[in-house]
Amino acid sequence: MKMSSKLLLICLLVAALASLSEASIGGYICPYSSKKFLDIASKALKADTQDISSLYHAANSFKILNEAVPANLKPVACQTVKKLFNVETLEIDNLFYGVESFKLLGCDGKLSTEGVVKKVQDILQNEKSSVASLHYASKTQTFLGQQISNQAKLAQLVQAQLKTDDSLLSLGHALHLAASLGQSGKFITERIEDIVVQADEVDGKLLQWEGGLSTTSLIITGLLQFPASSPLNQPQADKLANYLLSRLTVQTPKGISALLEAAQALATSKVSPVSISVTGQNSVTLDNPNLKIQVSDIFGKPLKTALSPVVAQSATRIADDVVVLAKQPLNVGAKETEFVLPLKLEPGYYKILLNAGPHSTTLTARVLGPVQVKTFEIGLSDADQSSAPKLEKLTHPNKLNKKLQGDSGQNLLVKFTLSRQVHQAFLRLSSGKKEIIFVAGHESNSQYKVEADLGQELPISDSFNIELIIGDSIITNPFRWQVGEIEIKITNAPTVASLKTLRGPKPEIEHMFRKPEKRPAKAVSLLFTGLTAAPFLILLILWSRIGVNLSNFSMRAVPFHLGFGAILGLFTCFWLKLDMFVTCAWLIPVGGFTFFTGHRLLSHMARSKKPEKADK
Incomplete structure (x- = not known):
């Protein structure tokens, strides 16, 4: 009774401590994931790409993981950046990626940035510039070594744009931009609580923002630039980290860079998971x-x-x-x-x-842990239980000294005790390609029993090997023990063919179709065939009596009639053997050809009739 009270007290104490403690994340970015990320980033750097952003994300991944860009990849990547960097054709975000990737890669020489400053200034002074464009323009200007001249005006532009577009993506860019504006960027602190509230919780374990990994990473890295406002508490940071860990299968340089940026921001924050x-x-x-x-x-x-x-x-x-x-x-x-x-x-x-x-x-x-066979008994008993079974004790891993002799009126009885309960305990009887496996029934105190009726289970005279199979997911020594042999003699034993019928595949079931109904007489069929063809015969008779006017027939009509005839032929084939999908696949090109030629024929006929109407 005292022991039960102690256990109850321990359980209550554990529950109280668990309610007061904070949860943790159940994983981390392991070396295997880091290597996979670097491999994907390396492929992006040496690829012949037209996307300058992929080079930036790849170089940024190397930086966050504190790995140097391989020397053999750097020249190719730098040359690609110089080739793709064009002030006239690239948008401001790609200009930022080009300038930053050139710096991250440590390329030799200088990047031709002539005209970039003017383009950046135009964006920063344009009242119609989006929040994202203002963000990339300000970062590009900073990387070029210039200061933002009028931070208050830029803050006003951002606030004005947020009135028309306050999507999560715009708010994420606004967070980053406001963090670089000092006192002028404090306006965004009023929106932080609203941004955090918009996060979606999944199963009470994950937290993310609508828009996927890129948007979530943008908002996380933006929020954590305002530590004084305490944008995230510890449970929220843990759930965000769990979301990032659930996306470790990402396969694109952009997704890897976003994941690593968000993870780095969380790891260096006050609420580091x-x-x-x-x-x-x-x-x-x-x-x-x-x-x-x-x-x-x-x-x-x-x-x-x-x-x-x-x-x-x-x-x-x-x-x-x-x-x-x-x-x-x-x-x-x-x-x-x-x-x-x-x-x-x-x-x-x-x-x-x-x-x-x-x-x-x-x-x-x-x-x-290991499992041991404590006791093992094997023998034969009468099927009608008229006498007590004679069991022979055996010690693992020894074998029986002699064969057991059994017949159809006896049962094979096996009893054994293990040092602990297991989930897999079988007795296997085999002879050549024939085998039968019995599941050992668990009784109590790790005791098991198998009782097999030889007349029912093995109705054939033969010699069988006896094998005990023990296995479990928590044992270190699963084993197969060759116990011995048993020879079974069955009077009036069935043949091998009858045994196959007993234990082999069942006879094939043949379906009996209904006999076809008697067809009508041949004369009736011919009569209805003639009635079906009657309209066509009438048409031919009328043509022979009235005559067919072929004077207006033009060679322009030949393609149309060929197409129309092909459609009729296709419908005939559909009626005979084609299915609907094959018919539609052929009907699309044939029908398109017929439509085109028919349109040209009608247009020609319309043009040829206009002069006649004018004369009238």
Whole structure:
């Protein structure tokens, strides 16, 4: 009773601590993802592209990941930037990408920026310039080493544009632009709360803005430039980080650059998400029980301020919800971000609640261990249970000294006990290509039993190998044990053909179609065929009596009539053997040809009749 009270107290304490703690993110941008991002960025740099923005995003990805652009890619990328950079044809955003990518790549020489300053000034002074254009123009001017001359006027232009277009994309650009305007940009702080409220929450775990990864990244990096306004709280930052981690499969340079920019902004902010996750495998063994936990930022790097203490508040066995561990501090590992939790527990699945300072998460771990056969008995019993079965004890991995002799009136009986319960326990009887597998029934205290009726299950005289198969997801030594052999003698045994009928495929089911109804007499069919053809015959008779006027026939009409005839022929083929899809596929070009030639024929006829009307 005292033990139950202690466990109840521990559960209540864990629940209270979990309610007071903040959740963490369950992953980070691992080295594998970083390598994949760099590979995609490298392909973009060496590609023969006409999109200057892809070069910027690729170079920016290398910068954020603190990796140098490969020396063999730099000359090609720089040459592409110089070739594509054209002040007359490029929009202001691509001009910004060109200037910045030239700088990020560390290209030799200078980029021809003649006319860029004038274009930037025209945009910054134009009252019709969009917020995005004003943002890119101001950044381009800054990169060229010039200051924004009239920040107050630029702030007024932005506010005026937001009255006509306050979409999330415009608000994201406005955040970045306002951050560069100093005191003049404080107008945007009134919109921060409204921007955050517009974020969409998914399953209570993810947070994003409409527009996808690019828009979400633009807003995150913009909001975090106003730390004094506390734009995001810790739960919101964690959910945004979870959204970024859900997009690690992105395959474009633009998406990778946006993801990394947002992750970097979160990692360097006051609300930097904390990643608490298992490094490597989430399974341990009884010989090596140390579970390695990593506590880091979203990039897998050490936190600016180390969190302590790192404690396993509880470990619950999933099979029966029993708390088996409480308030166990983790040991410091080999790395600065690594902690070690010894799980000296019985094999099974466990749910572990971890706390790192005010942050918490729940992880699932698996403890593996060996399984042993404690007892094993095998023998034969009468099917009518007229006498007690004779069972022979056997020790794993030994085999039976002699063959078991059975017949159709007996059952094969196997009883065994394992050191722990398993999910897969089978008894396999095989002879050549023939086999039958019995599932061992679990009784109690890890005891299993198989009882097979030889007359029903194996109705053929033959010698069979007996094999015990044990497996489970939490054992380290799954095995197949050759127990021995059994020879079965069946009186009046069925033939192999009858056995195949018993256990093989069933006879083929043939469908009986209804006999066709009797057709009408031949004379009736000919009569109705003649009635169907009667209108055409009447037309031929009238043509022979009245005559056919071919004087106005022109060679211009030949293509039209050929097309019309082809359509009739196609309909005939459709009636005989074609389906609707093939018919429509042919009808489109044939019908188009007929329409074109018919239009030309009618136009010619109309032009030829105009002089006659004029004479009248």
